[in-house]
Amino acid sequence: MRILLYTGKGGVGKTSVAAATGLKLSRQGYKTVVISLDSAHSLADAFDLDNDLIRQPDDPVCQIDDRLWMQEINIQKDIKQYWAEIQSYLQTVLNVSGLDEVVAEEVAIFPGMEEVCALLYINQYYRQKSYDVIILDCAPTGESLRFVSIPTVLNWYMKHIFKLERKLAGVARTFVKKISSVPLPKDDYFQNLENLFDQIEGIDEVLANPEITTVRLVTNPEKMVITETQRAFMYFCLYGLTVDAVIINRILPDTVGEPFFNSWKQTQQRYIDEASQYFTNVPIWKIYLLDDEVLGIDGLTRLGDQLYADVDPVAFYRTEKSYQFHKVDDQYQISLLLPFIEKGEVQLAKRAEEVIVQVGGFRQHIPLPRSFMNAEPSSAKLTGDRLVITLADVQSG
Ligand SMILES: Nc1ncnc2c1ncn2[C@@H]1O[C@H](COP(=O)(O)OP(=O)(O)OP(=O)(O)O)[C@@H](O)[C@H]1O
Ligand SMILES: [Mg+2]
Numbered sequence: 002m003r004i005l006l007y008t009g010k011g012g013v014g015k016t017s018v019a020a021a022t023g024l025k026l027s028r029q030g031y032k033t034v035v036i037s038l039d040s041a042h043s044l045a046d047a048f049d050l051d052n053d054l055i056r057q058p059d060d061p062v063c064q065i066d067d068r069l070w071m072q073e074i075n076i077q078k079d080i081k082q083y084w085a086e087i088q089s090y091l092q093t094v095l096n097v098s099g100l101d102e103v104v105a106e107e108v109a110i111f112p113g114m115e116e117v118c119a120l121l122y123i124n125q126y127y128r129q130k131s132y133d134v135i136i137l138d139c140a141p142t143g144e145s146l147r148f149v150s151i152p153t154v155l156n157w158y159m160k161h162i163f164k165l166e167r168k169l170a171g172v173a174r175t176f177v178k179k180i181s182s183v184p185l186p187k188d189d190y191f192q193n194l195e196n197l198f199d200q201i202e203g204i205d206e207v208l209a210n211p212e213i214t215t216v217r218l219v220t221n222p223e224k225m226v227i228t229e230t231q232r233a234f235m236y237f238c239l240y241g242l243t244v245d246a247v248i249i250n251r252i253l254p255d256t257v258g259e260p261f262f263n264s265w266k267q268t269q270q271r272y273i274d275e276a277s278q279y280f281t282n283v284p285i286w287k288i289y290l291l292d293d294e295v296l297g298i299d300g301l302t303r304l305g306d307q308l309y310a311d312v313d314p315v316a317f318y319r320t321e322k323s324y325q326f327h328k329v330d331d332q333y334q335i336s337l338l339l340p341f342i343e344k345g346e347v348q349l350a351k352r353a354e355e356v357i358v359q360v361g362g363f364r365q366h367i368p369l370p371r372s373f374m375n376a377e378p379s380s381a382k383l384t385g386d387r388l389v390i391t392l393a394d395v396q397s398g
Contacts, residue, residue, distance in 0.1 A: 002127055002213060003031075003315050006242075008139035009219035010229045014250040014288070017295040018219050019138035020047040020071075021305035022314050024298065027069035031133040031315065034062060034070040034126065038119045038148060039140035042073040049297035061122065070132075072122070076115045116148040117155070117201065124204040134315060142233045146363060149240045152205035153366050159198050163191075211243035211320040219248045220276070222269035227276055231341040234280070238323040238338045239358060239365045245318040247285050248308070249273060254289040279341070284318045326370050333373045333392040340386040347388060351378050356390060 007019040016037070023035035037044035048065055061079070062070040119137075126132055139145040208214045216237050220230040234244050252273070253266050277285055288308050295304050312318075325336045335356060339347070348359040354374055355366045376392035383389075 002130060002132070003134045004123070004127075004137070004207070004214040005134065005314070006137045006139060006145070006214065006216045007219055008142055008145040008216065008233065010221075010226050011141040013219045013221050013226060014248075014295075015141075015219050016043050016047050016138050017301070017304055018217075018248060018250065018288070018308065019136050020044060021295070021301040021308065023069055023071070023134075023136050024066070024301050025305040025309055026134050026136075026314055027066055029314075030068065032068045032131075033134045033136065034072060034132045035136040035138060036072045036074065036119065036122065037138045038074060038116065038145070039138065040074075040076070040115055041140075044071055044073055044138055047295065047301065074115055074119050074122070076118055079118045116144075116151050117197075119148065120151060120201050120204050121197070124201055124207070127204070127207055142229060142236075146233075146236050146240065149208060149237070149242055150363065150365070152201065152208065153240070155198060155201060156205065157366055163194065166191075205241075209241040209322075211245070211322060212317065214242065215245035215317065215319070216242050217246045217248055218244055219250055221251050222249055222272040222276070224272065227272050227279075230276075231279055234283075235339055235341045235360070236363055238340070239360055239363060241323045241365070241367075243319055243321060243323060244283060245320075247276060247280050247283055248288060249276060249285060250288040251290045252287055257290075282319065282321075284312075286312060324367060326373065328372070331394060332379070333376050333394070335367065335369075335373075335390045335392070337367075337388045337390070338386055339383075339388045342383070344383050347381070347383075349378065349381055349390065351392075358388070 005019075005022065007015050007022070009015050016039075019035055019037075023033050027033045035044060045063075048071060050063070050065070050071075061075075062072045064070050123135060123137075126135055139148065218230050218233055218237075220226050230247060234247075237244050252269055253262055257266070273285075273287070286308060288304065291300065291303060291307075293300065295301060321338070323338045327334045327336065337358065339360070342360060346360050350357040350359075355368050356378070358365050358367060373392060376394045379391050379393045381388060381390045
């Protein structure tokens with residue numbers, strides 16, 4: 002099984018590249034599904050599909066070709082399958098707080114549910130080996146990062162909060178039945194959360210395994226887009242995912258000869274050169290601007306033929322893990338690939354079984370190997386592209 006994640010800034014061409022990759026791979030003989038994780042879906046439009054075709058009742062995927070399927074996550078529908086008790090509890094709470102039933106049903110979708118729902122599908126397809134390749138057409142960068150951070154957040158929640166909440170709810174039900182008008186969650190609610198967690202379990206390892214999953218950052222040769230691509234690269238490293246290609250899309254081809262575009266061409270070349278300096282260990286693939294929008298099978302075929310003329314879409318172009326753990330003499334080291342950041346941007350904390358690394362608004366809990374657990378951080382250094390955190394064993398003095 003191969004999982005390819007395409008992401009980047011809004012409008013750079015993620016959906017077109019993801020769909021073109023799906024088409025290419027299915028024609029190479031791989032059973033492929035392209036899943037759109039963006040709530041503003043446009044995957045069906047890229048394939049130029051008829052609306053009625055998109056989703057048959059009770060079938061989350063829609064077949065496009067012999068070995069090609071696509072799926073647009075439909076949270077309103079999927080919620081009934083996966084989240085029934087959770088949603089009905091939230092809805093009751095919201096009803097009690099004065100919202101009418103229809104509004105409560107809408108509001109009872111909390112942030113992150115769509116991403117969790119996608120993770121459930123991905124894990125299900127992974128466990129059941131339903132496809133050879135899963136291609137993820139992601140939302141713009143920020144939301145994609147939330148998506149890849151969810152397994153860690155859920156793990157943390159289940160470990161630290163869930164059991165306590167369950168216990169408290171049990172106690173509260175027995176002793177203070179009528180103290181507030183807000184109902185306490187029933188046992189079903191907790192059971193359902195637990196089941197959900199079971200279904201998601203393991204997906205974090207699948208996403209962080211560079212021999213299964215790699216991220217491809219789609220970008221355009223413009224200053225703001227390239228800058229965001231560098232940040233995205235760093236954040237994906239923070240969450241333990243491996244980026245194995247940067248795709249520069251919408252490059253003006255040489256056939257565009259009009260003097261009007263001269264400055265544009267120079268500017269684009271400058272950013273292409275800069276990108277190759279920034280991403281030294283990552284292959285950079287180029288796509289030229291086509292002479293029309295990329296729509297339907299023909300457009301996607303042209304885009305895919307151009308992009309994959311010399312490269313194989315499923316091959317692994319980098320398998321370096323973002324984190325490495327070492328023991329050096331009597332010290333332990335975590336070496337974390339974290340390029341393009343300044344020292345002052347990183348905050349660190351250590352809890353019993355984990356080191357918490359925060360950069361800007363994103364935080365990652367790095368679970369420690371058992372042998373590291375009694376060690377306390379003694380230093381952290383940014384050397385080249387890596388943040389090296391040293392821990393010393395407190396027991397050995
Ligand atoms: N190389 C290209 N040549 C011509 N048109 C392109 C090219 N790449 C993308 N486009 C067009 O640009 C538009 C945006 O592309 P696309 O929807 O793939 O971007 P996106 O990154 O998925 O956007 P969003 O962030 O809104 O999801 C589409 O109309 C698409 O047809
Ligand atoms: Mg898109």
